[in-house]
Amino acid sequence: MRHSGLLFAFCAFLAGCSAPNGTIKSSGIADYEGAAFQNILVIGVADNYDGRARFERLIASKLTEHDAMAVAYYRAVGGNKPISRETIEDLVESEGFDAVLITKVLKRDFAATTTDGVAATKSTRKDEGALHLFRYDYQELNEPATLGVEVSVKLSSEVFDTHTGDLVWAIESDIRKKDATSLVVDEAVKIIVQRLQKDGLINRVTNLGR
Numbered sequence: 001m002r003h004s005g006l007l008f009a010f011c012a013f014l015a016g017c018s019a020p021n022g023t024i025k026s027s028g029i030a031d032y033e034g035a036a037f038q039n040i041l042v043i044g045v046a047d048n049y050d051g052r053a054r055f056e057r058l059i060a061s062k063l064t065e066h067d068a069m070a071v072a073y074y075r076a077v078g079g080n081k082p083i084s085r086e087t088i089e090d091l092v093e094s095e096g097f098d099a100v101l102i103t104k105v106l107k108r109d110f111a112a113t114t115t116d117g118v119a120a121t122k123s124t125r126k127d128e129g130a131l132h133l134f135r136y137d138y139q140e141l142n143e144p145a146t147l148g149v150e151v152s153v154k155l156s157s158e159v160f161d162t163h164t165g166d167l168v169w170a171i172e173s174d175i176r177k178k179d180a181t182s183l184v185v186d187e188a189v190k191i192i193v194q195r196l197q198k199d200g201l202i203n204r205v206t207n208l209g210r
Helices: 004-015 049-064 073-077 085-095 181-198
Strands: 023-026 039-045 069-072 099-115 119-125 136-142 146-161 166-178
Touching (some): 039 073, 039 085, 049 069, 049 099, 049 181, 073 085, 099 181, 146 181
Parallel strands (some): 039 069, 039 099
Antiparallel strands (some): 023 166, 099 146, 119 136, 146 166
């Protein structure tokens, strides 16, 4: 089977899916020396469909700025459908993808913090005659405490060459202390695309007029 190596790698990957901010660690795979990929299937593996779809959509959009066709998996299959070996094989064959980029969540932490409300004073004038020494009543008010949540995520990103079936590129990204999941997604997309460009898997020159 032409894609047997690729599919074996996908099986291993899917079976496993159950530092300062933005740290990137290479997995030790040799530097990529081939041509830039032109037609990429983008897959995100996470337990939240909305977050996964947003990630796939954003990274596919960014990849198109580097003269590469890129399609989000959820769009290729038409919605929230399982990621399977058979489906990936069919998409590679029918759409001619020359690479598959898969990103999965390795670790996710949430840290909640509370901030006490600020005490304020409200005064009410008492009109009880000119000689009254205490013309104001003072009432202490407290603003409600606020709850903050910091999100830290470790991601693994891998690129498979569909012609050879080889895993040709992989990194781990450690994104820490963002106060919204959407910011984690934005940071992850930025890190992955910049590293793909640096390592020559996508074109280095951005065609803004495309």
